[in-house]
Amino acid sequence: MARAALPGRLTWQLATVVEVAAETAQTSSLVLDAPKWGGHHAGQHVDVRLTAEDGYEAQRSYSIASAPEDRQLVLTVERLEDGEVSPYLVGELRAGDELELRGPIGGYFIWRQADGGPVQMIAGGSGIVPFRSMLRHRAAVGSSAAVRLLCSARSLEDVIYREELEPLAAGDEAFDLRFTLTREWPEGWTGHRGRIDQALLEQVAFKPADQPLTYICGPSGFVEAAAGWLVAGGHDPRHIRTERFGPSGA
Amino acid sequence: MSPISRGFSGRRRAEVDPSRVPPGQYVTRDFPVLSAGPTPHTQLDAWSFTIQGAVAEPVSWPWKEFLELPSETFTTDIHCVTKWSKLDTSWKGVSVDTLLTGVDTSVGYVTAFSDGGYTTNLALEDVTGGKAWVAYEFAGERLEPEHGGPARLLVPHLYFWKSAKWVRGLTLTPDDEPGFWEGYGYHNHGDPWREQRYQGD
Numbered sequence: 001m002a003r004a005a006l007p008g009r010l011t012w013q014l015a016t017v018v019e020v021a022a023e024t025a026q027t028s029s030l031v032l033d034a035p036k037w038g039g040h041h042a043g044q045h046v047d048v049r050l051t052a053e054d055g056y057e058a059q060r061s062y063s064i065a066s067a068p069e070d071r072q073l074v075l076t077v078e079r080l081e082d083g084e085v086s087p088y089l090v091g092e093l094r095a096g097d098e099l100e101l102r103g104p105i106g107g108y109f110i111w112r113q114a115d116g117g118p119v120q121m122i123a124g125g126s127g128i129v130p131f132r133s134m135l136r137h138r139a140a141v142g143s144s145a146a147v148r149l150l151c152s153a154r155s156l157e158d159v160i161y162r163e164e165l166e167p168l169a170a171g172d173e174a175f176d177l178r179f180t181l182t183r184e185w186p187e188g189w190t191g192h193r194g195r196i197d198q199a200l201l202e203q204v205a206f207k208p209a210d211q212p213l214t215y216i217c218g219p220s221g222f223v224e225a226a227a228g229w230l231v232a233g234g235h236d237p238r239h240i241r242t243e244r245f246g247p248s249g250a
Numbered sequence: 251m252s253p254i255s256r257g258f259s260g261r262r263r264a265e266v267d268p269s270r271v272p273p274g275q276y277v278t279r280d281f282p283v284l285s286a287g288p289t290p291h292t293q294l295d296a297w298s299f300t301i302q303g304a305v306a307e308p309v310s311w312p313w314k315e316f317l318e319l320p321s322e323t324f325t326t327d328i329h330c331v332t333k334w335s336k337l338d339t340s341w342k343g344v345s346v347d348t349l350l351t352g353v354d355t356s357v358g359y360v361t362a363f364s365d366g367g368y369t370t371n372l373a374l375e376d377v378t379g380g381k382a383w384v385a386y387e388f389a390g391e392r393l394e395p396e397h398g399g400p401a402r403l404l405v406p407h408l409y410f411w412k413s414a415k416w417v418r419g420l421t422l423t424p425d426d427e428p429g430f431w432e433g434y435g436y437h438n439h440g441d442p443w444r445e446q447r448y449q450g451d
Contacts, residue, residue: 009450010435014253047447049274051252056260059274059333084261084276092257100252105448107434108286220283224396227288237288238367244284 010102012049013037015073017097020090023076023160027126028090029065032073032099040068042137043110043130043215043243046075046103050085060085063129063217063243064104065161067136076160078126109243111137115213117145117174120206122196122226124152124218130243131217132161135175139168148176150204152196152222155184178204196222198229208234217243266337270327272442275335282334283396286430290365290416291395299349299384299401300419303361306354310419313400319344322383326406328413329442341404343385346377349420357424362403365416370429371438372405372412374422381407384417409440409447 015034022028045063066074079090093099111119111134121131128151138145149169153159159179169177180192180200192200206212214230216223223244231237262268266277300310311319323342329335358374376382385404386393393399398415405412411431432438437446445451 010448012252049252050255050258050260052258052260053254056262057252057274058258058260058276061332088255088258097256098253099255105435108430220396224283224289231288237290240288242285242287244282 010047010105012100012102015099015101017093017095017099018072019095020093024158026090026158027076027078027160029074029076030089030093030099032075032101034073034101037073038104040064040104041107041110041112042067042133044104044106044133045130046073046101047105048075048085048089049100049102050088051100058085061105063133065129065132067133067140069137069140076126076129076132106243109215109217109241110134111213111215113138113141113143113145115145117143117147118206118210118212119145119147120212120214121147121149122151122201122205122214122216122218123149124196124222124226125154125158126160127216127218127222127243127245128160129217131215132165134215135165135168138175139172144174146174146176146206148178148204148206150178150180150196150200152180152182152218154182156181156186156189176204196226196229198233201226201229202233205230208236211236212239214240215243216240218245220244270337271335272329273445274447275329275333275442278334278336280334281336281339281397282330282332284330284332284411285415286368287366289395292365292400292416294400297400298418301349301353301422302419303421303423304355304357305422309353316344316384316401317386320348323387324383326404328406328410330410331436331440331442331447335442340389341383341385342387342390343383343401343404345380346382346384346420347380349384350378353422355422357422359423359426360420361423361427361429362412362414362417362420364414365418368414368416368430370403370412370414371423371427371432372408373426373439376408376412376439377403377405377420381405407441409437409442411436412440 013036015032019031065076302308386401403414
């Protein structure tokens with residue numbers, strides 16, 4: 001599973017759903033047994049294809065949440081209320097179902113051990129998914145690259161993978177994990193409040209002089225703003241990689 | 251044959267003419283934004299559009315002169331490889347035919363290049379004959395930076411990554427040289443009607 005993604009034809013393959021695990025109220029992880037999966041880089045995505053009884057097909061792209069080293073392929077999907085595909089994946093799909101997919105897709109928004117650090121990750125909502133793959137990969141290969149993940153979510157309950165990432169960060173001085181909550185705060189919350197802005201980035205992100213490799217993933221407006229503030233703050237735009245999902249990424 | 255997805259019926263849009271939607275696409279009314287990096291904000295007085303490479307004489311237009319070139323206003327459908335299609339989008343811009351008028355070249359390919367370093371490759375025949383424009387207005391308004399302003403290439407018969415945002419020129423080349431996404435496994439040609447999304451499609 002750890003071998004690099006090979007170029008060549010991306011054929012559709014069948015995966016079997018092992019589990020649909022709720023992560024938050026709006027997101028679930030699809031744990032897949034994909035016997036023909038050829039491996040991937042952390043940060044890549046897959047195309048999923050659904051077929052109705054009358055032959056109608058719908059395709060969408062989803063980020064891979066699992067590390068290249070993981071035994072099973074995991075996609076974490078956010079349910080979009082007006083979506084066509086995500087409500088099916090989160091609400092209808094269940095263990096034993098088959099799911100058609102192809103990939104891996106995208107070779108730019110990836111992190112490999114050789115890319116080193118420091119690495120600045122900035123996530124809006126379910127934009128944290130590819131970072132979970134990168135962080136699991138980083139841990140699996142024993143990389144000591146300095147990494148900071150700044151994650152924006154509506155509430156603590158809406159943070160995906162919190163229970164996995166917090167212990168990972170607690171045991172690793174080179175991994176700085178921060179949440180900023182935009183709508184609701186638990187009693188006694190001492191973390192950051194409100195949307196990511198220039199002041200917060202200047203406070204917690206690597207400085208331009210650190211020459212970080214920066215990855216930003218989230219809703220389009222979130223990514224536009226965060227990337228804009230970093231560039232305005234003196235970061236080299238050539239070292240900022242973005243992945244956006246729009247209101248219609250249903 | 252794809253297996254049936256148990257319990258999936260889909261949500262076909264009754265008002266959409268299916269003959270206008272390429273395979274694997276869905277129609278959206280939004281205008282999603284996709285980009286590999288930050289949005290460049292080039293000042294108009296520092297902007298120019300250049301035809302260069304395998305040409306007898308490179309040619310370049312500063313912004314003001316570019317706006318004085320004969321323009322066309324047109325309505326077309328656009329198709330993004332990330333699966334969304336948007337119908338009846340209206341644009342204003344300069345036809346690539348107009349830009350290549352008087353350009354002396356014997357080669358068959360172009361690489362569009364953009365602020366921010368993005369590139370994409372196209373056959374000359376895919377950007378000539380009324381098939382491609384450098385657009386600077388969308389829906390009657392100045393093209394927003396997020397959508398590629400001040401000007402983007404528009405090649406609506408190919409997937410939208412070929413319609414380079416923040417385009418600053420075309421380099422004519424004797425060989426077909428993969429651009430940014432083409433180098434990361436996306437299809438070299440990108441015809442949505444043949445679903446040429448990725449290498450080998």
